[in-house]
Amino acid sequence: MGLFSKKKSISVQTIRRLPQYLRVLYDWHGYGRELASSTELAQETQVPPIVIKKDLQAIGAPSKMRAGFKIKGTISAIENFLGWDNLNKAFLVGAGHLGAALLGFSGFKNHGLEIVAAFDTHPERVGNEIHGVHVYHTAQLKSVIEEKKLKIAVLTVPGPAAQGITDTLVACGIKAIWNFAPVKLAVPPDVAVQQEDIASGLAELCAQLKRK
Amino acid sequence: MGLFSKKKSISVQTIRRLPQYLRVLYDWHGYGRELASSTELAQETQVPPIVIKKDLQAIGAPSKMRAGFKIKGTISAIENFLGWDNLNKAFLVGAGHLGAALLGFSGFKNHGLEIVAAFDTHPERVGNEIHGVHVYHTAQLKSVIEEKKLKIAVLTVPGPAAQGITDTLVACGIKAIWNFAPVKLAVPPDVAVQQEDIASGLAELCAQLKRK
Protein backbone atom coordinates (compact mmCIF):
# COMPACT_ATOMS: atom_id res chain seq x y z
CA MET A 1 0.00 0.00 0.00
CA GLY A 2 1.66 3.16 -1.20
CA LEU A 3 1.23 6.81 -0.53
CA PHE A 4 -1.48 7.16 -3.12
CA SER A 5 -4.41 5.18 -1.80
CA LYS A 6 -6.44 4.00 -4.72
CA LYS A 7 -9.83 5.68 -4.48
CA LYS A 8 -12.45 3.02 -4.97
CA SER A 9 -14.71 4.26 -7.71
CA ILE A 10 -18.39 4.44 -6.89
CA SER A 11 -20.70 2.91 -9.44
CA VAL A 12 -23.07 4.92 -11.58
CA GLN A 13 -25.97 2.88 -10.27
CA THR A 14 -25.08 3.80 -6.72
CA ILE A 15 -24.89 7.47 -7.66
CA ARG A 16 -28.30 7.33 -9.30
CA ARG A 17 -29.85 5.83 -6.17
CA LEU A 18 -28.45 8.44 -3.80
CA PRO A 19 -31.09 11.14 -4.49
CA GLN A 20 -33.77 8.59 -3.75
CA TYR A 21 -32.32 7.88 -0.34
CA LEU A 22 -31.89 11.60 0.21
CA ARG A 23 -35.58 12.32 -0.28
CA VAL A 24 -36.62 9.78 2.32
CA LEU A 25 -33.94 10.91 4.73
CA TYR A 26 -34.98 14.57 4.38
CA ASP A 27 -38.50 13.53 5.18
CA TRP A 28 -37.54 11.55 8.27
CA HIS A 29 -35.11 14.23 9.40
CA GLY A 30 -38.01 16.68 9.22
CA TYR A 31 -39.85 14.55 11.76
CA GLY A 32 -36.89 14.72 14.12
CA ARG A 33 -35.82 11.13 13.57
CA GLU A 34 -32.14 10.38 14.09
CA LEU A 35 -31.48 6.82 13.00
CA ALA A 36 -32.61 4.72 10.05
CA SER A 37 -31.74 1.14 9.22
CA SER A 38 -31.16 -0.16 5.72
CA THR A 39 -34.21 -2.40 6.07
CA GLU A 40 -36.42 0.57 6.86
CA LEU A 41 -35.01 2.53 3.93
CA ALA A 42 -35.56 -0.54 1.80
CA GLN A 43 -39.26 -0.61 2.62
CA GLU A 44 -39.63 3.02 1.62
CA THR A 45 -37.52 2.94 -1.55
CA GLN A 46 -38.09 -0.63 -2.77
CA VAL A 47 -34.33 -1.01 -3.10
CA PRO A 48 -32.96 -4.22 -1.49
CA PRO A 49 -31.44 -3.60 1.95
CA ILE A 50 -28.09 -5.08 0.97
CA VAL A 51 -27.78 -2.64 -1.89
CA ILE A 52 -28.60 0.27 0.39
CA LYS A 53 -26.08 -0.92 2.95
CA LYS A 54 -23.36 -1.16 0.33
CA ASP A 55 -24.23 2.20 -1.21
CA LEU A 56 -24.11 4.02 2.10
CA GLN A 57 -20.90 2.26 3.11
CA ALA A 58 -19.35 3.29 -0.18
CA ILE A 59 -19.79 7.00 0.47
CA GLY A 60 -18.75 6.63 4.10
CA ALA A 61 -22.07 7.36 5.77
CA PRO A 62 -21.79 7.27 9.59
CA SER A 63 -23.59 4.43 11.31
CA LYS A 64 -24.24 2.91 14.71
CA MET A 65 -23.83 -0.82 15.03
CA ARG A 66 -27.11 -2.56 15.71
CA ALA A 67 -29.07 0.70 15.39
CA GLY A 68 -28.66 1.75 11.76
CA PHE A 69 -27.34 4.80 9.94
CA LYS A 70 -27.36 8.29 11.39
CA ILE A 71 -29.84 10.23 9.32
CA LYS A 72 -28.26 13.65 9.61
CA GLY A 73 -24.78 12.35 8.95
CA THR A 74 -25.94 10.32 5.97
CA ILE A 75 -27.67 13.36 4.47
CA SER A 76 -24.43 15.28 4.85
CA ALA A 77 -22.41 12.46 3.34
CA ILE A 78 -24.64 12.25 0.26
CA GLU A 79 -24.85 16.01 -0.17
CA ASN A 80 -21.13 16.30 0.17
CA PHE A 81 -20.42 13.47 -2.21
CA LEU A 82 -22.64 15.04 -4.86
CA GLY A 83 -21.52 18.59 -4.13
CA TRP A 84 -25.07 19.50 -3.23
CA ASP A 85 -24.01 21.23 -0.04
CA ASN A 86 -23.39 24.47 -1.87
CA LEU A 87 -25.11 25.96 -4.90
CA ASN A 88 -23.61 25.89 -8.37
CA LYS A 89 -24.68 28.72 -10.62
CA ALA A 90 -26.30 27.31 -13.72
CA PHE A 91 -28.00 28.58 -16.86
CA LEU A 92 -30.36 27.19 -19.40
CA VAL A 93 -30.10 27.38 -23.17
CA GLY A 94 -33.35 26.95 -25.09
CA ALA A 95 -36.37 28.40 -23.29
CA GLY A 96 -39.00 26.31 -25.08
CA HIS A 97 -41.61 24.15 -23.42
CA LEU A 98 -39.20 21.84 -21.66
CA GLY A 99 -36.83 24.66 -20.78
CA ALA A 100 -39.64 26.69 -19.24
CA ALA A 101 -40.79 23.65 -17.29
CA LEU A 102 -37.31 23.18 -15.86
CA LEU A 103 -37.12 26.88 -14.96
CA GLY A 104 -40.36 26.43 -13.04
CA PHE A 105 -39.04 23.49 -11.05
CA SER A 106 -38.16 24.85 -7.64
CA GLY A 107 -36.57 21.64 -6.43
CA PHE A 108 -33.14 22.25 -7.97
CA LYS A 109 -32.03 24.40 -5.06
CA ASN A 110 -32.07 21.26 -2.92
CA HIS A 111 -29.88 19.64 -5.52
CA GLY A 112 -27.02 22.09 -5.65
CA LEU A 113 -28.32 23.87 -8.73
CA GLU A 114 -29.41 27.47 -9.07
CA ILE A 115 -30.51 28.49 -12.55
CA VAL A 116 -29.89 32.21 -12.76
CA ALA A 117 -30.11 32.90 -16.49
CA ALA A 118 -31.71 31.60 -19.65
CA PHE A 119 -30.84 32.04 -23.32
CA ASP A 120 -32.86 31.79 -26.49
CA THR A 121 -32.92 33.16 -30.02
CA HIS A 122 -36.66 33.72 -30.46
CA PRO A 123 -37.40 37.47 -30.36
CA GLU A 124 -40.64 36.93 -28.44
CA ARG A 125 -38.76 35.17 -25.65
CA VAL A 126 -35.62 37.30 -25.41
CA GLY A 127 -35.89 40.07 -22.85
CA ASN A 128 -38.75 38.46 -20.94
CA GLU A 129 -38.64 36.62 -17.66
CA ILE A 130 -39.73 33.01 -17.23
CA HIS A 131 -40.46 32.00 -13.67
CA GLY A 132 -38.34 34.90 -12.51
CA VAL A 133 -35.35 34.10 -14.71
CA HIS A 134 -34.28 36.60 -17.35
CA VAL A 135 -33.98 35.40 -20.94
CA TYR A 136 -30.94 36.71 -22.82
CA HIS A 137 -30.21 36.34 -26.50
CA THR A 138 -27.91 33.43 -27.23
CA ALA A 139 -25.43 35.85 -28.77
CA GLN A 140 -24.79 37.14 -25.25
CA LEU A 141 -23.75 33.74 -23.93
CA LYS A 142 -20.07 34.52 -23.53
CA SER A 143 -20.45 37.86 -21.81
CA VAL A 144 -23.16 36.74 -19.38
CA ILE A 145 -21.32 33.53 -18.49
CA GLU A 146 -18.23 35.52 -17.61
CA GLU A 147 -20.06 38.31 -15.85
CA LYS A 148 -22.18 36.02 -13.67
CA LYS A 149 -19.50 33.34 -13.32
CA LEU A 150 -21.82 30.56 -14.49
CA LYS A 151 -20.58 26.99 -14.18
CA ILE A 152 -23.21 24.50 -15.35
CA ALA A 153 -25.19 24.52 -18.60
CA VAL A 154 -28.63 22.99 -19.04
CA LEU A 155 -29.24 22.33 -22.74
CA THR A 156 -32.85 22.26 -23.87
CA VAL A 157 -32.44 23.31 -27.49
CA PRO A 158 -33.67 21.37 -30.54
CA GLY A 159 -31.41 18.51 -31.57
CA PRO A 160 -29.87 20.15 -34.65
CA ALA A 161 -28.76 23.19 -32.63
CA ALA A 162 -27.19 21.26 -29.77
CA GLN A 163 -23.67 20.65 -31.05
CA GLY A 164 -23.21 24.22 -32.22
CA ILE A 165 -24.23 25.64 -28.86
CA THR A 166 -22.03 23.08 -27.15
CA ASP A 167 -18.97 24.26 -29.08
CA THR A 168 -19.69 27.79 -27.90
CA LEU A 169 -20.11 26.62 -24.31
CA VAL A 170 -16.83 24.74 -24.41
CA ALA A 171 -15.12 27.82 -25.82
CA CYS A 172 -16.54 29.78 -22.87
CA GLY A 173 -14.90 27.34 -20.46
CA ILE A 174 -18.03 25.52 -19.30
CA LYS A 175 -17.09 22.16 -17.76
CA ALA A 176 -20.50 20.61 -17.12
CA ILE A 177 -23.40 20.21 -19.54
CA TRP A 178 -26.76 18.66 -18.74
CA ASN A 179 -28.06 17.76 -22.17
CA PHE A 180 -31.77 17.17 -22.85
CA ALA A 181 -31.36 17.24 -26.63
CA PRO A 182 -31.50 13.79 -28.24
CA VAL A 183 -27.98 14.11 -29.60
CA LYS A 184 -24.65 12.74 -28.42
CA LEU A 185 -22.41 15.74 -27.89
CA ALA A 186 -18.76 15.79 -28.86
CA VAL A 187 -16.72 17.53 -26.17
CA PRO A 188 -13.13 17.59 -24.89
CA PRO A 189 -12.35 14.97 -22.23
CA ASP A 190 -12.30 17.48 -19.38
CA VAL A 191 -15.94 18.48 -19.96
CA ALA A 192 -18.63 16.46 -18.18
CA VAL A 193 -21.78 15.74 -20.17
CA GLN A 194 -24.88 14.14 -18.75
CA GLN A 195 -27.26 12.90 -21.41
CA GLU A 196 -30.97 12.75 -20.64
CA ASP A 197 -32.86 10.76 -23.22
CA ILE A 198 -36.57 10.61 -22.57
CA ALA A 199 -36.94 7.97 -25.26
CA SER A 200 -34.84 5.49 -23.27
CA GLY A 201 -37.32 5.43 -20.44
CA LEU A 202 -40.22 5.08 -22.83
CA ALA A 203 -38.41 2.20 -24.53
CA GLU A 204 -38.05 0.45 -21.18
CA LEU A 205 -41.73 0.88 -20.45
CA CYS A 206 -42.77 -0.41 -23.86
CA ALA A 207 -40.44 -3.40 -23.59
CA GLN A 208 -41.94 -4.25 -20.19
CA LEU A 209 -45.41 -3.93 -21.67
CA LYS A 210 -44.59 -6.27 -24.53
CA ARG A 211 -43.21 -8.92 -22.19
CA LYS A 212 -46.39 -9.01 -20.10
CA MET B 1 -34.01 -28.51 -26.74
CA GLY B 2 -37.68 -28.79 -25.86
CA LEU B 3 -40.85 -27.30 -27.19
CA PHE B 4 -40.51 -24.19 -25.12
CA SER B 5 -37.46 -22.41 -26.45
CA LYS B 6 -36.07 -20.28 -23.67
CA LYS B 7 -36.41 -16.68 -24.75
CA LYS B 8 -33.11 -15.00 -24.08
CA SER B 9 -33.86 -11.90 -22.08
CA ILE B 10 -32.59 -8.66 -23.51
CA SER B 11 -30.76 -6.41 -21.09
CA VAL B 12 -32.15 -3.12 -19.89
CA GLN B 13 -29.05 -1.36 -21.16
CA THR B 14 -29.63 -2.73 -24.63
CA ILE B 15 -33.23 -1.55 -24.57
CA ARG B 16 -32.17 1.93 -23.53
CA ARG B 17 -29.70 2.15 -26.42
CA LEU B 18 -32.21 1.11 -29.09
CA PRO B 19 -33.87 4.54 -29.51
CA GLN B 20 -30.46 6.05 -30.04
CA TYR B 21 -29.74 3.69 -32.91
CA LEU B 22 -33.21 4.31 -34.25
CA ARG B 23 -32.65 8.05 -34.56
CA VAL B 24 -29.49 7.60 -36.61
CA LEU B 25 -31.08 4.92 -38.76
CA TYR B 26 -34.14 7.09 -39.46
CA ASP B 27 -31.79 9.82 -40.56
CA TRP B 28 -29.78 7.59 -42.87
CA HIS B 29 -32.91 5.92 -44.21
CA GLY B 30 -34.17 9.39 -45.12
CA TYR B 31 -31.10 9.84 -47.30
CA GLY B 32 -31.90 6.60 -49.11
CA ARG B 33 -29.09 4.63 -47.56
CA GLU B 34 -29.60 0.88 -47.27
CA LEU B 35 -26.74 -0.59 -45.26
CA ALA B 36 -24.93 0.49 -42.10
CA SER B 37 -22.10 -1.24 -40.31
CA SER B 38 -21.71 -1.34 -36.56
CA THR B 39 -18.51 0.69 -36.85
CA GLU B 40 -20.32 3.45 -38.68
CA LEU B 41 -23.13 3.46 -36.14
CA ALA B 42 -20.48 3.53 -33.44
CA GLN B 43 -18.97 6.71 -34.82
CA GLU B 44 -22.33 8.44 -34.81
CA THR B 45 -23.55 7.23 -31.42
CA GLN B 46 -20.29 6.95 -29.47
CA VAL B 47 -21.32 3.44 -28.46
CA PRO B 48 -18.58 0.80 -28.97
CA PRO B 49 -19.09 -1.23 -32.16
CA ILE B 50 -19.09 -4.55 -30.32
CA VAL B 51 -21.93 -3.39 -28.12
CA ILE B 52 -23.91 -2.29 -31.15
CA LYS B 53 -23.28 -5.60 -32.89
CA LYS B 54 -24.48 -7.54 -29.87
CA ASP B 55 -27.52 -5.33 -29.37
CA LEU B 56 -28.66 -5.67 -32.96
CA GLN B 57 -28.02 -9.40 -32.98
CA ALA B 58 -30.08 -9.72 -29.81
CA ILE B 59 -33.21 -8.32 -31.42
CA GLY B 60 -32.64 -10.24 -34.62
CA ALA B 61 -31.85 -7.37 -36.94
CA PRO B 62 -31.20 -8.55 -40.52
CA SER B 63 -27.65 -8.19 -41.80
CA LYS B 64 -25.47 -8.86 -44.79
CA MET B 65 -22.12 -10.46 -44.18
CA ARG B 66 -19.25 -8.16 -44.97
CA ALA B 67 -21.59 -5.23 -45.70
CA GLY B 68 -23.32 -4.48 -42.38
CA PHE B 69 -26.90 -4.30 -41.16
CA LYS B 70 -29.84 -3.55 -43.40
CA ILE B 71 -31.10 -0.16 -42.31
CA LYS B 72 -34.76 -0.61 -43.14
CA GLY B 73 -34.91 -4.07 -41.62
CA THR B 74 -33.14 -2.93 -38.47
CA ILE B 75 -35.58 -0.04 -38.06
CA SER B 76 -38.43 -2.51 -38.35
CA ALA B 77 -36.80 -4.90 -35.89
CA ILE B 78 -36.35 -2.17 -33.27
CA GLU B 79 -39.82 -0.72 -33.78
CA ASN B 80 -41.34 -4.14 -33.57
CA PHE B 81 -39.39 -5.10 -30.49
CA LEU B 82 -40.50 -1.94 -28.70
CA GLY B 83 -44.04 -2.07 -30.06
CA TRP B 84 -43.49 1.29 -31.73
CA ASP B 85 -44.90 0.09 -35.02
CA ASN B 86 -48.43 0.92 -33.94
CA LEU B 87 -49.70 3.71 -31.69
CA ASN B 88 -50.75 3.13 -28.10
CA LYS B 89 -53.37 5.52 -26.80
CA ALA B 90 -52.03 7.33 -23.77
CA PHE B 91 -53.13 10.04 -21.38
CA LEU B 92 -51.44 12.40 -19.01
CA VAL B 93 -52.35 13.12 -15.40
CA GLY B 94 -51.14 16.43 -14.00
CA ALA B 95 -51.10 19.23 -16.57
CA GLY B 96 -48.56 21.45 -14.81
CA HIS B 97 -45.36 22.79 -16.31
CA LEU B 98 -43.81 19.43 -17.03
CA GLY B 99 -47.08 17.90 -18.16
CA ALA B 100 -47.69 20.75 -20.59
CA ALA B 101 -44.16 20.41 -21.93
CA LEU B 102 -44.71 16.71 -22.60
CA LEU B 103 -48.03 17.46 -24.32
CA GLY B 104 -46.15 19.86 -26.57
CA PHE B 105 -43.58 17.27 -27.55
CA SER B 106 -44.54 16.04 -30.98
CA GLY B 107 -41.96 13.28 -31.10
CA PHE B 108 -44.00 10.70 -29.22
CA LYS B 109 -45.87 9.65 -32.32
CA ASN B 110 -42.60 8.21 -33.63
CA HIS B 111 -42.31 6.31 -30.37
CA GLY B 112 -45.60 4.46 -30.36
CA LEU B 113 -47.30 6.94 -28.06
CA GLU B 114 -50.29 9.13 -28.78
CA ILE B 115 -51.44 11.30 -25.89
CA VAL B 116 -55.13 11.91 -26.48
CA ALA B 117 -56.31 13.22 -23.12
CA ALA B 118 -55.07 15.05 -20.05
CA PHE B 119 -56.39 15.27 -16.51
CA ASP B 120 -56.01 17.82 -13.74
CA THR B 121 -57.83 19.14 -10.71
CA HIS B 122 -57.10 22.87 -11.04
CA PRO B 123 -60.28 24.69 -12.16
CA GLU B 124 -58.30 27.03 -14.42
CA ARG B 125 -56.90 24.10 -16.35
CA VAL B 126 -59.92 21.80 -16.55
CA GLY B 127 -61.94 22.29 -19.72
CA ASN B 128 -59.13 23.97 -21.64
CA GLU B 129 -56.94 22.51 -24.31
CA ILE B 130 -53.15 22.30 -24.04
CA HIS B 131 -51.34 21.81 -27.33
CA GLY B 132 -54.57 20.48 -28.78
CA VAL B 133 -55.26 18.00 -25.99
CA HIS B 134 -58.38 18.42 -23.88
CA VAL B 135 -57.99 18.62 -20.10
CA TYR B 136 -60.59 16.69 -18.11
CA HIS B 137 -61.13 16.78 -14.37
CA THR B 138 -59.37 13.94 -12.59
CA ALA B 139 -62.72 12.77 -11.28
CA GLN B 140 -63.55 11.72 -14.85
CA LEU B 141 -60.56 9.40 -15.12
CA LYS B 142 -62.50 6.16 -15.06
CA SER B 143 -65.16 7.13 -17.57
CA VAL B 144 -62.77 8.70 -20.08
CA ILE B 145 -60.30 5.80 -19.86
CA GLU B 146 -63.08 3.36 -20.66
CA GLU B 147 -64.70 5.49 -23.32
CA LYS B 148 -61.48 6.21 -25.21
CA LYS B 149 -59.89 2.85 -24.46
CA LEU B 150 -56.73 4.40 -23.07
CA LYS B 151 -53.82 2.09 -22.30
CA ILE B 152 -50.81 4.02 -21.03
CA ALA B 153 -50.67 6.61 -18.26
CA VAL B 154 -48.13 9.42 -18.04
CA LEU B 155 -47.93 10.66 -14.46
CA THR B 156 -46.78 14.25 -13.96
CA VAL B 157 -48.51 15.06 -10.69
CA PRO B 158 -46.80 16.33 -7.50
CA GLY B 159 -45.14 13.61 -5.46
CA PRO B 160 -47.71 13.44 -2.65
CA ALA B 161 -50.56 12.85 -5.13
CA ALA B 162 -48.84 10.14 -7.14
CA GLN B 163 -49.73 7.01 -5.17
CA GLY B 164 -53.39 7.96 -4.83
CA ILE B 165 -53.76 8.54 -8.56
CA THR B 166 -51.90 5.29 -9.20
CA ASP B 167 -54.37 3.32 -7.12
CA THR B 168 -57.18 4.78 -9.22
CA LEU B 169 -55.36 3.95 -12.44
CA VAL B 170 -54.79 0.37 -11.35
CA ALA B 171 -58.46 0.07 -10.44
CA CYS B 172 -59.27 1.27 -13.97
CA GLY B 173 -57.20 -1.56 -15.43
CA ILE B 174 -54.23 0.50 -16.61
CA LYS B 175 -51.20 -1.76 -17.13
CA ALA B 176 -48.45 0.74 -17.95
CA ILE B 177 -47.48 3.86 -16.02
CA TRP B 178 -44.73 6.28 -16.97
CA ASN B 179 -44.04 8.04 -13.71
CA PHE B 180 -42.30 11.42 -13.52
CA ALA B 181 -43.16 12.00 -9.88
CA PRO B 182 -40.21 11.45 -7.52
CA VAL B 183 -41.97 8.63 -5.70
CA LYS B 184 -41.67 4.85 -5.95
CA LEU B 185 -45.12 3.59 -6.80
CA ALA B 186 -46.62 0.47 -5.28
CA VAL B 187 -48.49 -1.52 -7.93
CA PRO B 188 -49.58 -5.12 -8.54
CA PRO B 189 -47.00 -7.29 -10.35
CA ASP B 190 -48.85 -7.23 -13.67
CA VAL B 191 -48.58 -3.44 -13.95
CA ALA B 192 -45.48 -2.01 -15.62
CA VAL B 193 -44.04 1.15 -14.08
CA GLN B 194 -41.23 3.17 -15.56
CA GLN B 195 -39.72 5.63 -13.13
CA GLU B 196 -38.15 8.82 -14.44
CA ASP B 197 -36.12 10.60 -11.82
CA ILE B 198 -34.57 13.80 -13.04
CA ALA B 199 -32.47 13.99 -9.89
CA SER B 200 -30.59 10.83 -10.83
CA GLY B 201 -29.18 12.40 -13.97
CA LEU B 202 -28.24 15.54 -12.09
CA ALA B 203 -26.50 13.41 -9.47
CA GLU B 204 -24.48 11.71 -12.19
CA LEU B 205 -23.44 15.06 -13.63
CA CYS B 206 -22.45 16.44 -10.23
CA ALA B 207 -20.49 13.30 -9.38
CA GLN B 208 -18.59 13.61 -12.67
CA LEU B 209 -17.91 17.25 -11.93
CA LYS B 210 -16.54 16.47 -8.49
CA ARG B 211 -14.20 13.81 -9.87
CA LYS B 212 -12.65 16.21 -12.36
Place this chain on the structure above:
DNA sequence: ATCATATGGATATAAAAATATCTACATCTT
Protein backbone atom coordinates in the same frame (compact mmCIF):
# COMPACT_ATOMS: atom_id res chain seq x y z
C1' DA C 1 -26.60 -10.01 34.64
C1' DT C 2 -27.85 -12.91 30.77
C1' DC C 3 -29.55 -13.89 26.49
C1' DA C 4 -31.95 -13.17 22.13
C1' DT C 5 -32.07 -10.12 18.24
C1' DA C 6 -31.46 -6.93 14.54
C1' DT C 7 -27.99 -4.42 12.62
C1' DG C 8 -23.62 -2.85 10.13
C1' DG C 9 -19.18 -4.80 8.53
C1' DA C 10 -16.62 -7.94 5.84
C1' DT C 11 -16.19 -11.45 2.74
C1' DA C 12 -17.71 -14.65 -0.77
C1' DT C 13 -20.62 -15.94 -4.50
C1' DA C 14 -23.58 -15.21 -8.43
C1' DA C 15 -25.42 -12.70 -12.14
C1' DA C 16 -25.20 -9.31 -15.62
C1' DA C 17 -22.88 -6.56 -18.84
C1' DA C 18 -19.10 -5.10 -21.39
C1' DT C 19 -15.12 -6.27 -23.98
C1' DA C 20 -11.93 -9.13 -26.43
C1' DT C 21 -10.73 -12.86 -29.67
C1' DC C 22 -11.20 -15.82 -33.34
C1' DT C 23 -13.60 -17.60 -37.66
C1' DA C 24 -15.97 -17.55 -42.01
C1' DC C 25 -17.37 -15.07 -45.74
C1' DA C 26 -18.88 -11.68 -49.13
C1' DT C 27 -17.07 -7.82 -51.47
C1' DC C 28 -13.56 -5.12 -53.49
C1' DT C 29 -8.91 -4.47 -55.51
C1' DT C 30 -5.31 -5.85 -58.28
Place this chain on the structure above:
DNA sequence: AAGATGTAGATATTTTTATATCCATATGAT
Protein backbone atom coordinates in the same frame (compact mmCIF):
# COMPACT_ATOMS: atom_id res chain seq x y z
C1' DA D 1 -8.63 -15.27 -61.01
C1' DA D 2 -6.34 -14.46 -56.69
C1' DG D 3 -5.66 -12.15 -52.72
C1' DA D 4 -6.59 -8.48 -49.25
C1' DT D 5 -10.05 -6.47 -46.39
C1' DG D 6 -13.80 -5.36 -43.39
C1' DT D 7 -17.73 -7.33 -41.70
C1' DA D 8 -21.16 -10.30 -38.92
C1' DG D 9 -21.21 -14.47 -36.07
C1' DA D 10 -19.84 -17.14 -32.29
C1' DT D 11 -17.34 -17.87 -28.30
C1' DA D 12 -14.44 -16.65 -24.40
C1' DT D 13 -12.82 -13.50 -21.05
C1' DT D 14 -12.94 -9.70 -18.05
C1' DT D 15 -15.19 -6.32 -15.48
C1' DT D 16 -18.92 -4.58 -13.06
C1' DT D 17 -22.84 -5.01 -10.24
C1' DA D 18 -25.95 -7.40 -7.37
C1' DT D 19 -26.83 -10.80 -3.94
C1' DA D 20 -25.86 -14.05 -0.32
C1' DT D 21 -23.43 -15.56 3.88
C1' DC D 22 -21.17 -15.19 8.07
C1' DC D 23 -19.47 -12.51 12.06
C1' DA D 24 -19.06 -9.04 15.82
C1' DT D 25 -21.64 -5.87 18.43
C1' DA D 26 -24.77 -2.78 20.56
C1' DT D 27 -29.39 -2.74 22.18
C1' DG D 28 -33.50 -4.36 24.50
C1' DA D 29 -36.04 -7.96 26.90
C1' DT D 30 -36.09 -11.21 30.59
